[in-house]
Amino acid sequence: MDSTTTPNPFALSQAVKLISDSDLFNLRRTIVITNGKGGVGKTSVTTNLATLLAEAGYKVLIVDMDSQGNVAINLGFSDDERNNQGKALHHAVTYNEVPVPLKDIRPGLDVLTGGPFTNQLIDAIHGDTLRGGKMRGCIARALAKIANNYDLILIDTPPSDAGFVFVDEAMLAARWILAPLRPEPKSINGLYSLASRIEQVQSANPYIRLLGVILFGVPSGATRVEKRPRDILGERLGGIAPTFSAKIRNVVAADADASFRGQAAHELAADVLKQGPFWERLRSGASATPVLAGSASSLAEDYMSLATEIIDELKAQEEAFDAEAGEK
Numbered sequence: 001m002d003s004t005t006t007p008n009p010f011a012l013s014q015a016v017k018l019i020s021d022s023d024l025f026n027l028r029r030t031i032v033i034t035n036g037k038g039g040v041g042k043t044s045v046t047t048n049l050a051t052l053l054a055e056a057g058y059k060v061l062i063v064d065m066d067s068q069g070n071v072a073i074n075l076g077f078s079d080d081e082r083n084n085q086g087k088a089l090h091h092a093v094t095y096n097e098v099p100v101p102l103k104d105i106r107p108g109l110d111v112l113t114g115g116p117f118t119n120q121l122i123d124a125i126h127g128d129t130l131r132g133g134k135m136r137g138c139i140a141r142a143l144a145k146i147a148n149n150y151d152l153i154l155i156d157t158p159p160s161d162a163g164f165v166f167v168d169e170a171m172l173a174a175r176w177i178l179a180p181l182r183p184e185p186k187s188i189n190g191l192y193s194l195a196s197r198i199e200q201v202q203s204a205n206p207y208i209r210l211l212g213v214i215l216f217g218v219p220s221g222a223t224r225v226e227k228r229p230r231d232i233l234g235e236r237l238g239g240i241a242p243t244f245s246a247k248i249r250n251v252v253a254a255d256a257d258a259s260f261r262g263q264a265a266h267e268l269a270a271d272v273l274k275q276g277p278f279w280e281r282l283r284s285g286a287s288a289t290p291v292l293a294g295s296a297s298s299l300a301e302d303y304m305s306l307a308t309e310i311i312d313e314l315k316a317q318e319e320a321f322d323a324e325a326g327e328k
């Protein structure tokens with residue numbers, strides 16, 4: 001065979017698109033919540049935004065890519081027999097089938113769960129990377145099959161100890177990134193490694209963009225604690241994306257109540273109101289001490305402001321994106 005007809009395998013691998021344009025288009029409303037660090041509020045932000053947006057009428061899918069399966073705990077279905085602990089996504093990726101999420105965990109909210117099966121998926125992807133990476137883009141290809149059923153898909157990611165290869169798979173499946181971080185230097189530094197990882201996935205997913213940064217676990221009333229990180233972030237982000245002015249305050253009692261009850265903050269806040277005022281409880285002979293943390297309403301307000309800002313930013317960035325695409 002002469003050299004002009006012999007395909008160059010390297011050129012071929014460059015030419016074959018990892019994720020097709022139509023899949024990337026289908027995934028245009030997919031948001032990955034990540035920043036590499038652990039315990040920065042990724043799961044809390046995911047479940048609270050998803051439940052609020054579902055309540056507002058959006059059709060939402062959460063994809064839990066963390067084997068801790070904390071989405072199920074936050075939403076109160078970890079012990080439900082329907083919880084397949086990551087099996088649905090694992091199955092869809094392994095057999096190239098259409099993923100089947102758990103339907104209506106709340107009205108309008110479906111979930112592809114995480115759990116022990118997610119670990120099997122992580123192992124398979126890591127193993128495949130050593131053998132040449134044929135699976136690369138597998139989460140994107142799987143989610144693209146169902147993306148058109150949803151207005152928004154939110155992907156919760158594991159902390160970096162699960163390995164960057166797996167988190168990169170989540171980034172390959174998304175157009176937008178939300179990066180929650182705590183207002184402290186180590187957490188802010190996590191954003192540097194996120195920036196370099198965005199560059200790495202951009203060769204296969206050129207459309208991925210940072211939607212914004214969320215300050216999480218901000219102590220109430222400590223303006224200085226908040227101002228410094230905001231200034232640093234403003235400088236480092238250089239206008240690429242905002243640090244949302246809505247923040248998630250540190251409210252341990254409300255968070256504990258919400259987690260134990262498997263509720264989003266606004267659901268807990270609604271139950272707090274049902275407790276009735278102090279004098280009514282006293283008169284009815286119930287304990288005068290409230291059973292549920294009153295701070296739930298502050299937390300709920302934080303998430304509502306954040307959800308509003310995120311949707312506004314998403315629409316603005318989508319318009320800018322479309323205008324840019326139109327110019328090309």
Ligand SMILES: Nc1ncnc2c1ncn2[C@@H]1O[C@H](COP(=O)(O)OP(=O)(O)OP(=O)(O)O)[C@@H](O)[C@H]1O
Pocket residue numbers: 037038039040041042043044045066068070157158159217248249250251252255256259299
């Ligand atoms: N508003 C809040 N105030 C105080 N603590 C909170 C608040 N919201 C969540 N928490 C707690 O902070 C911890 C980290 O939150 P979360 O699990 O959402 O972070 P994560 O980034 O998903 O963590 P991981 O990296 O382990 O997946 C959890 O123990 C959670 O219960």
Ligand SMILES: [Mg+2]
Pocket residue numbers: 042043044066070156157158
């Ligand atoms: Mg988490």
